[in-house]
Structure formats: C-alpha cells, structure tokens
Amino acid sequence: MRVGLISYPMLFQRNGGLQVQVGETLRALAAAGHQVGLVDPAHADRADFDLLHVFGSMNGNHRLVAAARAAGLPVVLSALVAPSWNAAAGRRARLAGWLAGALSAMPLETTYAHIRSALRQADLVIALGAAEKTAIVRGFRIAPDKVRLVPNGVGARFFDADPAPFRAAYGIAGRFALCVGAISPYKNQLGLAQALAALALPLVLIGPVEPAQAAYLQALLDRPAVRWLGALEHGDPLLAGAYAAAAVVALPSRGEVFPLAILEALAAGTPAVMTDESALTLPASGFALKRVQPDDRTAIAGAVAALLAQPPCRAAVSALVRDFSWPQVAAQLSACYEACHGHH
Structure with missing residues (x-):
C-alpha cells in the first residue's frame, strides 16, 4: 500500500x-x-x-x-x-x-x-x-x-543508553534533574526550576529556543543551579545518554498528549515526573512515574524528592515501556x- x-x-x-x-x-x-x-x-x-x-x-x-x-x-x-x-x-x-x-x-x-x-x-x-x-x-x-x-x-537505543559519554562531553558529575523540550512557558521549565530550588538539585535543560523566548531563557539561566545545553538531534547518542545520566526527568508542562521525552527517559531506566494533563498512562508505574499539576510547585518538589529518596530499580523502570x-x-x-x- x-x-x-x-x-x-x-x-x-x-x-x-x-x-x-x-x-x-x-x-x-x-x-x-x-x-x-x-x-x-x-x-x-x-x-x-x-x-x-x-x-x-x-x-x-x-x-x-x-x-x-x-x-x-x-x-x-x-x-x-x-x-x-x-x-x-x-x-x-x-x-x-x-x-x-x-x-x-x-x-x-x-x-x-x-x-x-x-x-x-x-x-x-x-x-x-x-x-x-x-x-x-x-x-x-x-x-x-x-x-x-x-x-x-520508543527507539531501541534508549534502552541501552550509556551515560558516560554525555557526562564526559559536558563535564557533568553527580545527581541532576533533566528536562527535555522546547524552552517556553508552555513547557514550564521556570516553574520546575523554582520547585527544585528547595532541593538544591541542579537542573539541566535540553531543547531549542525560539527568539521570542529569549527573555524566558535568560530568566532560567539567571538561576544558580540551571544549565542549558542547547538542542540535541533526536538521533544523537548524547541525548539518550543524558536520559540515562539523570537522577530524574521532569516535564511539568501545561499539557502533553503522549510525551516522547517521558517514554525515552523511562526506557533509559530513569524515573520521571510529568504533567497530569496527558493521555499517557502506564499501569503499576507509580514507583517510577509521578503525575503533578503544572502550577503546583510543592507537588513537583515532593514528587522529585520521593524519587530521589527511593530510586527505583532501573531495569524495572525500563520494563514499563519495553513493549512500546x-x-x-x-x-x-x-x-x-x-x-x-x-x-x-
């Protein structure tokens, strides 16, 4: 056909x-x-x-x-x-x-x-x-x-992603939260950064920015624990490595139909926090996937803190999306x- x-x-x-x-x-x-x-x-x-x-x-x-x-x-x-x-x-x-x-x-x-x-x-x-x-x-x-x-x-490469090249390329050590997506108020990176301030957890951002969002990006970069790496091509092994290197991936955006970034993070074995305005549901995933309202910074911080306090088994996290x-x-x-x- x-x-x-x-x-x-x-x-x-x-x-x-x-x-x-x-x-x-x-x-x-x-x-x-x-x-x-x-x-x-x-x-x-x-x-x-x-x-x-x-x-x-x-x-x-x-x-x-x-x-x-x-x-x-x-x-x-x-x-x-x-x-x-x-x-x-x-x-x-x-x-x-x-x-x-x-x-x-x-x-x-x-x-x-x-x-x-x-x-x-x-x-x-x-x-x-x-x-x-x-x-x-x-x-x-x-x-x-x-x-x-x-x-x-989910691409097969995310299931066996290697975090080492990513950490070496960007000089990133230790735990950090990762947000992958276009830099914009809709994706709510600033709200995420403000929520993470109480946890003293660095936030790494990956994604393109349009000229109209330059001021929004600057507001993010003015925060002490935020680092923007620019955009990475979807097929770049460093992107898969970033998911694998992160302690948690967070996407508390205003809405996501079926966010690939969350699927790819879980495939790499990394737990995630995401908006509750989404069609993505995974049975028995609460141990590794937390859903929050995008404007509830307390809930965002609490969800991230819970995943950091009890990191789930990476193999069990990957298994959630093995069939995707x-x-x-x-x-x-x-x-x-x-x-x-x-x-x-």
Whole structure:
C-alpha cells in the first residue's frame, strides 16, 4: 500500500515531539514493507498514494483532510487532541463559536471547529491513549468506533543508553534533574526550576529556543543551579545518554498528549515526573512515574524528592515501556490502514 504522511507546512521548521513521531513512523512503516513517503503538497498527485495519514488536527490540517476526501483518497488522522477536552469544554467551545459568528456577522471558524471538522471528515482517527480517545469522543462528539488506540514508540537505543559519554562531553558529575523540550512557558521549565530550588538539585535543560523566548531563557539561566545545553538531534547518542545520566526527568508542562521525552527517559531506566494533563498512562508505574499539576510547585518538589529518596530499580523502570517499540506501532498502523482502505 502506498501511504503518504503529511502535516502542517511548517512542521519541520522546528524540533519537537511531533517531528520525531512523524520521522520515526516513516522509518518504521518503510521497514515494515510499506511504500511510504512525506507528501509534498505542491507536487503531490492523487494517483501517487492509496491512503493519506495526516498528523495533527490543528494548524489548518482540516483542509488537508477535506481535500483528500474530495479527491477520493482515504484518510487516517492522528488527532493529537489535548486530553483536557471534555463534554463541558466542547459545549463551551461550540457556544463561543456560535457567538463569535453572530456578533461579527461573519462566517468565523474557531480552532475547535477546525479540529472537529478534521475529526469528522477523516475515515479513521488515531488516539495515542485512552484519555485522548475520551477527549475526542466527549469533547468533539465523535463516534467511539471511529477511534483506534495506537501509542507512540520508543527507539531501541534508549534502552541501552550509556551515560558516560554525555557526562564526559559536558563535564557533568553527580545527581541532576533533566528536562527535555522546547524552552517556553508552555513547557514550564521556570516553574520546575523554582520547585527544585528547595532541593538544591541542579537542573539541566535540553531543547531549542525560539527568539521570542529569549527573555524566558535568560530568566532560567539567571538561576544558580540551571544549565542549558542547547538542542540535541533526536538521533544523537548524547541525548539518550543524558536520559540515562539523570537522577530524574521532569516535564511539568501545561499539557502533553503522549510525551516522547517521558517514554525515552523511562526506557533509559530513569524515573520521571510529568504533567497530569496527558493521555499517557502506564499501569503499576507509580514507583517510577509521578503525575503533578503544572502550577503546583510543592507537588513537583515532593514528587522529585520521593524519587530521589527511593530510586527505583532501573531495569524495572525500563520494563514499563519495553513493549512500546516502533515496529509494533508500524504493525498497528498497518492494520488501521487496511481497515480504512478496505471500507473506502
């Protein structure tokens, strides 16, 4: 089957979890035998593909879904909907959209309307976890049987990561907390740094920073125990080594659908603290994975302190995500593609 992967036009102008997801999915599908490639909207032809896989339901992607459907092309949509959407939030969003149109006397469309349009037009919707599926069904009124669960994967290199090259490259010794992600208020690195101040635990940051966040980065660097290493390519062995070297990985961001940074940290055997605004759930993981509200600095500090006081067995931590492999993801996606194409 010829599968085209596509997302919003500026996707690869930055580095982040979605870019990694698309790239790893592309490689895993190719290894599984699919004819797969990234779609160039300027030169793509309907005859080039048997199915389109759209990543993300925002940033105008509802237009991609609509255009594909108009051309008779089956569409699988990885929704990437925030788990915070529920029935009440959906009702408020629909009311707000109606009011905006009524007050302006213009055919205004809200972000909610764009997301719902993409979800409704897609032949099949993929959710990364049960919480995201619930948000899709309740917040956007999508039929449950239209939504399949397919999680993200973890690269094999994270399971046998070596911390020594990372420590040698950056001259880092002793215990430290690690946060991997774009430097921004949304990722909440400053709140994390403030929470860790009482623990006297150094914080190491890895991730890109946009010019608009220069002041935020400076506020972080003004704190005595914070060090920023810049961005590392996802395939760089030093990134895997950073996860393995850290005493704890923390990501108390404003929201994460299914954070790869947490999966990769656990694969490396490192316990983690993460936002409770996420679709990621792992059974019996409380010994190594703590969930906190992003604005609760006391809870963040307490969760980190608990993991430092009783460090879990690294092999047991890795075992939590042992089944999250990209080949398994490719197999599940293949089943979704076959089901979608067969019913079109």
